[in-house]
Amino acid sequence: MNLDTLLKQKRPVITDGAMGTYFTQKTGFSIHECEWANISRPELISEIHREYVKAGAQFLRTNTFSANTKSLGRPLADVLEIVRAGYRLAKEAAGCQAVAAADMTAIYPRGDEETDLLPEYLAIADAFLSEGAEVFLFETLTELSPFDQIADYLKKKKPECKVLISFTVSPEGITRLGVPLRRLLDEVKPHRELFDGIGLNCGCGPAHILKFARELLSYSRQYLSLPVLVMPNAGYPAMEENRTVFDTSPEYFSHQAVRIAELGVDMIGGCCGTTPKHLQLLSRLIQKKREPLAAVTTTVTAVGSLEKSAPRESRFAQKLRKGEFVMAAELDPPYGSRVDKLLTACRVLQNSGVDIVTISDSPMARVKLDPVVCGAKLQRETGMEVLPHFCCRDRNVNALRAMLLGAQCENIRTILAVTGDHVPELDRGYIKPVFNVTSAKLMEMISQMNQDVFADSPFTIGGAFNPNVANSKAELARLEKKLKAGAVFFLTQPVFDEGRISTVKEAREMGAKMLLGIMPLVSYRNAVYMNNEVPGIQIPTAYVNRFSPEMSREEAQRTGIEIALEIAESLRPHADGFYFMTPFNRAEIVAELIEKCREM
Structure with a gap:
């Protein structure tokens, strides 16, 4: 049995259903044991595969969905053993009645680590090839990369192999990063020669996925000419006694799935929550159809065919675009809900001519007032443009997207995306860092939302850059990734050493607007503390020695301003703007600096 033969039949190919959720339902074991069962309980996995074949499945996915080092927490050698065993089990169960497909999905790094995962993907692909795999399914994807590279690799190593790709979207038709289905399909279009089928799976139940299946089918007919695969979830899950449970009946699922099949899709099956019973009823209903299922005739409207007004820019964004020198000043939100002092500080900065006020997001992992709430309050009451920091440490993707919607609602149009300081070891037992995405991924998500939900008034995206690090090449590589993700400008750590200018120069040559x-500094104690206890900040001894413990507050403040002005004058030719960190929210210090820097 091969895929080409199956696709030539008059009715859609029936795929299998869920492995993980059915494994848990059938055994009571944790879903995290599912892939390892290829080794520890191979007879159980074989039994599940055979149940699906008996139910009418003609397309079996290997039990390798989470077979990667990040998901399983196992070394690569173990993962590859699981992969090879998984293919053998599916191939044996398929026999001559079904096709066994090597199943792969995205690998997600842990926390905020940035790792090149392509070698692991290719090692997994090679493990499948070593067992004779001829059909590959990349499923439950939210973006094309790096699966275009993996498909290209497979086609070069085994030109006759078939590669299918399947995306997942929410009931709103977007990925977890806010990318709409149409844009995913547009990304595939230039690479269509690498693929032999395109689909949708997971994310939605059968009722919601119907309209996206219609869109996918129409797009493929017009632009891709690829067979279409649709595998919805049984419905939506509930938690019962710490277990994920799907209550949707097989009867309901099968009748809804037939509606999808009637669109004219080439392959139909199930994902999370579906069982052999779901697929058996679906198969029977499709077999009862006397006539070939209809082909959809909906026309896809070309993106950009409708007239749109030019997007609105913030004043700060306009200045950056025009190449004007800009000034930003940071205020630290309070640990509490009263912002009277912060409002006063904001007005002082506003009167000095600052272009934008930045609001930090619980720096050093110490909780403070929410930066969007705080920024919105300042902007509403003063008219001052604000730049809230968005920290990935404390929020998952849903929370970040909700926060972006809130910022847009409050007419905030500039965002600083940061990964965030790590939680101190002392607090890790109680405070759990999230790091669902890195700052670069957050920027990418904002860029995607800028093209859709925020198209009329997009965010201008900023990032952080540290020119003081020892490994400047790595820092510049991160900056390049952020630029590609949509960042326009960067706020740097304090620059006290002119020797760091070469790194800044390289960043600007890459196209980054740099606010140095x-x-x-406000006292000897402050200088010593910042130099020794705050990561990423290095203060030359010559500057520290210009203070003394005996100085009055006024003398120390004057010394700090003098040093800051000297630094600003030396940095001015190498910057697109300045980013002033306001010590202890003493806005009068920064206001004086801004006024004098305007005269340079």
Whole structure:
């Protein structure tokens, strides 16, 4: 049995259903044991595969969905053993009645680590090839990369192999990063020669996925000419006694899935929550159809065919675009809900001519007032443009997207995306860092939302850059990734050493607008503390020695301003703007600096 033969039949190919959720339902074991069962309980996995074949499935996915080092927490050698065993089990169960497909999905790094995962993907692909795999399914994807590279690799190593790709979207028709289905399909279009089928799976129940299946089918007919695969979930899950449970009946699922099949899709099956019973009823209903199922005739409207007004820019964004020198000043939100002092500080900065006020997001992992709430309050009451920091440490993708919607609702149009400081070891037992995405991924998500939900008034995206690190090449590589993700400008750590200018120069040559950090010191104690206890900040001894413990507050403040002005004057030719960190929210210090920097 081969895929080409199956696709030539008059009715859609029936795929299998869920492995993980059915494994848990059938055994009571944790879903995390599912892939390892290829080794520890092979007879159980074989039994599940055979149940699906008996139910009418003609397309079996290997039990390898989470077979990767990140998901399983096992070394690559173990993962490859699981992969090879998984293919053998599916191939044996398929026999001459079904096709066994090597199943792969995205590998997600843990926390905020940035790792090149392509070698692991290719090692997994090679493990499948070593067992004779001829059909591959990349499923439950939210973006094309790096699966275009993997498909290209497979086609070069085994030109006759078939590669299918399947995306997942929410009931709103977007991925977890806010990418709409149409844009995913547009990304596939230039690479269509690499694929032998395209689909949708997971994310939605059969009722919601119907309209997206119609869109996918129409797009494929017009632009891709690829067979279409649709595998919805049984419905939506509930938690019962710490277990994921799907209550949707097989009867309901099968009748809804037939509606999808009637669109004219080439392959139909199930994903999470579906069982052999679901697929058996679906198969029977499709077999009862006397006539070939209809082909959809909906026309896809070309993106950009409708007239749109030019997007609105913030004043800060306009200045950046025009190449004007800009000034930003940071205020630290309070640990509490009263912002009276912050409003006063904001007005002082506003009167000095600052272009934008930045609001930090619980720096050093110490909780403070929410930066969007705080920024919105300042902007509403003063008219001052604000730049809230968005920290990935404390929020998952849903929370970040909700926060973006809130910022847009409050007419905030500039965002600083940061990964965030790590939680101190002392607090890790109680405070759990999230790091669902890195700052670069958050930027990518904002860029995608800028093209859709925020198209009329998109965010201008900023990032962080540290020119003081020892490994400047790695920092510049991160900056390049952020630029590709949509970042326009960067706020740097305080620059006290002119020797760091070469790194800044390289960043600007890459197209980054650089707002160089200037942090006025206010006392000897402050200088010593910042130099020794705050990561990423290095203060030359010559500057520290210009203070003394005996100085009055006024003398120390004047010394700090003098040093900051000297630094600003030396940095001015190498910057697109300055980013002033306001010490202890003493806005009058930064206001004086801004006024004098305007005269340079």
